[in-house]
Amino acid sequence: MAVVPRVLCRRFLQNFSSPRFIHTSLKVYAERLFTEKHEWVKLDGKIGTIGISDYAQEALGDVVYAQLPDVNTEIKQKEECGALESVKAASEIYSPVSGKVIEKNEAVEETPSLINTSCYDKGWLFKLELANESELKELMTETKYTEFLKTQESH
Amino acid sequence: MAFMQHFCNRITSKLTRLNARSLSRANITVENDLKKSVLISQSTDIYTNLALEEWIFKNFNLEKHHILMLWKNDPCIVIGRNQNPWSEINFSDLQSLKEGGVNIARRSSSGETVYHDHGNLNLTFFTPKEKYDLKKNNQVVVKSIFREFGCSVDIGMDNHLLLGKKKQVSNNAAKLGRENAYHNISLRVQCSKINRNVALQKRDVHIQSSTKHSVPLSEMMNLCEETPDVTVSTLVKAVGWEFLRTKGISGKDGGMELANKQQGFHMVNPTEYWFPGIQEIRDKYNSWEWRYGKTPKFTIAQNFAVPTGLLHTNAGASASLKVTMTVENGRISDITIFVPQELNSLGFTGEAKVFHGLKGKKFTAQAFEDLEDSLGSLLNEKDRFFTECLKQVMTNA
Numbered sequence: 001m002a003v004v005p006r007v008l009c010r011r012f013l014q015n016f017s018s019p020r021f022i023h024t025s026l027k028v029y030a031e032r033l034f035t036e037k038h039e040w041v042k043l044d045g046k047i048g049t050i051g052i053s054d055y056a057q058e059a060l061g062d063v064v065y066a067q068l069p070d071v072n073t074e075i076k077q078k079e080e081c082g083a084l085e086s087v088k089a090a091s092e093i094y095s096p097v098s099g100k101v102i103e104k105n106e107a108v109e110e111t112p113s114l115i116n117t118s119c120y121d122k123g124w125l126f127k128l129e130l131a132n133e134s135e136l137k138e139l140m141t142e143t144k145y146t147e148f149l150k151t152q153e154s155h
Numbered sequence: 156m157a158f159m160q161h162f163c164n165r166i167t168s169k170l171t172r173l174n175a176r177s178l179s180r181a182n183i184t185v186e187n188d189l190k191k192s193v194l195i196s197q198s199t200d201i202y203t204n205l206a207l208e209e210w211i212f213k214n215f216n217l218e219k220h221h222i223l224m225l226w227k228n229d230p231c232i233v234i235g236r237n238q239n240p241w242s243e244i245n246f247s248d249l250q251s252l253k254e255g256g257v258n259i260a261r262r263s264s265s266g267e268t269v270y271h272d273h274g275n276l277n278l279t280f281f282t283p284k285e286k287y288d289l290k291k292n293n294q295v296v297v298k299s300i301f302r303e304f305g306c307s308v309d310i311g312m313d314n315h316l317l318l319g320k321k322k323q324v325s326n327n328a329a330k331l332g333r334e335n336a337y338h339n340i341s342l343r344v345q346c347s348k349i350n351r352n353v354a355l356q357k358r359d360v361h362i363q364s365s366t367k368h369s370v371p372l373s374e375m376m377n378l379c380e381e382t383p384d385v386t387v388s389t390l391v392k393a394v395g396w397e398f399l400r401t402k403g404i405s406g407k408d409g410g411m412e413l414a415n416k417q418q419g420f421h422m423v424n425p426t427e428y429w430f431p432g433i434q435e436i437r438d439k440y441n442s443w444e445w446r447y448g449k450t451p452k453f454t455i456a457q458n459f460a461v462p463t464g465l466l467h468t469n470a471g472a473s474a475s476l477k478v479t480m481t482v483e484n485g486r487i488s489d490i491t492i493f494v495p496q497e498l499n500s501l502g503f504t505g506e507a508k509v510f511h512g513l514k515g516k517k518f519t520a521q522a523f524e525d526l527e528d529s530l531g532s533l534l535n536e537k538d539r540f541f542t543e544c545l546k547q548v549m550t551n552a
Contacts, residue, residue: 037333065237065451078333083236089287089329089336090236090265 032120033136034145035096040120041139043130048097051124052084052115055149060086063112068093068104068126075099075128077135082125084115097135099128189219189403192418193395196226198425201260201271204228206436207425208279209263212335214430215281220418222281223398225391228271231258232354233341235266235328239450241482241518242362243268243369247550248353257354261446264339266328267369270354274345274377276387278394280338287336289314289327291406296325296340298408299397303389306382316342322376344387345379364453395420443517447485454481459544461495476541478548482518490514492541518549 032040038056041048057063065085075081075095082093104126108114115123130136140148194211196204204226211222230252234243240259249257271277280292293310300308308324309317316325328339352372378385400414401407427434439445456479474495481489490513 067237067451080332085235085237085265088265088289089331089338090263091331092333094333 032142033096033139034142034148035139036148037094039094039096041096041136043136046130046133047102047127048099048130049124049127050095050097051119052093053145054119057116057119057123060084060091060115061088062086063115066108066112066115066125068109069101071101071103073101074131075101077132084112093125095128096139097128098131100131101126101128103127186402186404189221190418191221191223191399191403193398193420194222194224194423195391195395195420196224196425197422199227199229199273201228201231201233201258202437202440203425203433204277205233205260205262205440206433207423207430208337208339209436210425210430210433211279211281212330212332212337215335217281217283217335221286221403223395224277224279224281225395226277226279227273227275227387228277229258230270230272230347230350231260232268232270233260233262234268236261236263236330237265237449237451238268238369239362239364239453240447241450241455242364242453243355245354245356252350252353257350259446260440261449262328262339264328264330264337266339267326268355269326269341270346270351271341272347272350274343274347274379274387276342276344276390276394278340278342280340280398282336282338284331284334284336286404287329287331287338288406289329289338292338292340293325294406295397295401296342296394298401299390299393300378300382300385302397303393304382304385306378306385308378316340318376318378318381321374323374324376324378342390343375343377344385344390346377348377361456362453363455364451443485447517450482450485452481452483452488454479455548456480457544457548459547462540476544478544480518480545480548485518487513487516487518490545492544513545 032042034040034053038053038059040051040053042051052060063084063086067083067085069075069081073081075098077096077098078094080092081095084091084093105114105124108123108125115125117123196207198204198207207226208224211224215222232244234240238261240246240261244259269275278292278296280295282288290310293314293316296316297308297310300306309320311317311323314327315323318324324343326341328341330337355369355372378390396411396414399417399419400409400411402409402413423429425433442448456477459476459478461474461476476495477493479491479493480487
């Protein structure tokens, strides 16, 4: 009996209260961690998926070519591991964490514009097996990153 | 080394002074503390200059010190980071340009293919990533040309420098790192148009890839065509002074008073002694793995008319053989041949051997010559025709 009113209540809130919507969307990205240089990592056990943030893709402009690190490459945190070429410039890719590459997103190599259209989902860049989990401590949560972006804008 | 230390010491002393002052400072104060230097490379070797560009990008702290590097090269072709040399360069006629050929280089930055000789001036503006600004850099060049030669140059929609509002005199290339960034302007002053056209004008080659192609050569012009007294050396001085007198953040003119306060001009000799590690970077730029091996995957196709001597059915009928090659990391990864019925019915034996021998080989004419040598007498007349077709795909590219 108690379930039905709760569902109704949630529907009511989703339909009529916009703050509720924002809250839900924040929750979707809650597990992504960000760097000040606009890279993100999403964890699944010891496997981290790496990509660039919406802010970064917008700053780059249309990505025309993506060169991603090959599988089995050992990557160190903050070290160059690939490049994205946009209409504006060739931009180096840096990994927010160290580890060994286990997969690269071949769809992005084929269709680099996925980085612009879906930077948090289909436009991920590569996956790696984390070498040092303590590196995660330096990273920001989605909420902190959003605040960080605001302080950047005011400059 | 001493040169670098000198720079580092200066920057450190500036930083210490900065910290001593109040923390809340406006851009204007940052601008006043900003120093600028013009480095003129004494090398005309494209690989060394690209290595110097990368060395500065990787090692300098540019936060309080912006740099303009000026350089020129012996005849060479420079392709963008992710371009395909086989679709940009006219390999078959290169030998006619210069004894020993023209150097071919791939840079780390974006952009299109350019032909360089001593009539071309390269300007690389180094700044922190947040201060990267194509337009501001172009304005420095525009102002210097106007101040020195009274010639007005426009900045086009895509930040190219234009003469008469439509003919392009420059190309842009840029690279963004984690902290630093650079923007390179390749400025045509008195560049040989004939050599450039021979080097870059391609016949119809059927290459399919996702890489960017360069703009038509007919849209390009030399600065000297508008201002006959302009030379690369006069421009070096003009642009250098203009850069020094321009404020780093606002881009406003600070006059000669500001220019004289800056670090001035430095002739730099890009050797291991001054820039430790530069030789290794040069070796990378000069390697086959970087220049050709970094080419994005592509396929190339060509049709060949089968000589009538090989077709004994329906004498006079024409048949064509189609060769398609896939090249990955500069090496042949796949070959498919469409064999016309007329030829197939005669029984073709060499196909498998030809294919296996070529896979994994560098996409060069040499690969085909080696193959012919190794197969030698095994090849009959028809097989020879097949290998000749494969070789032509390569040499025509």
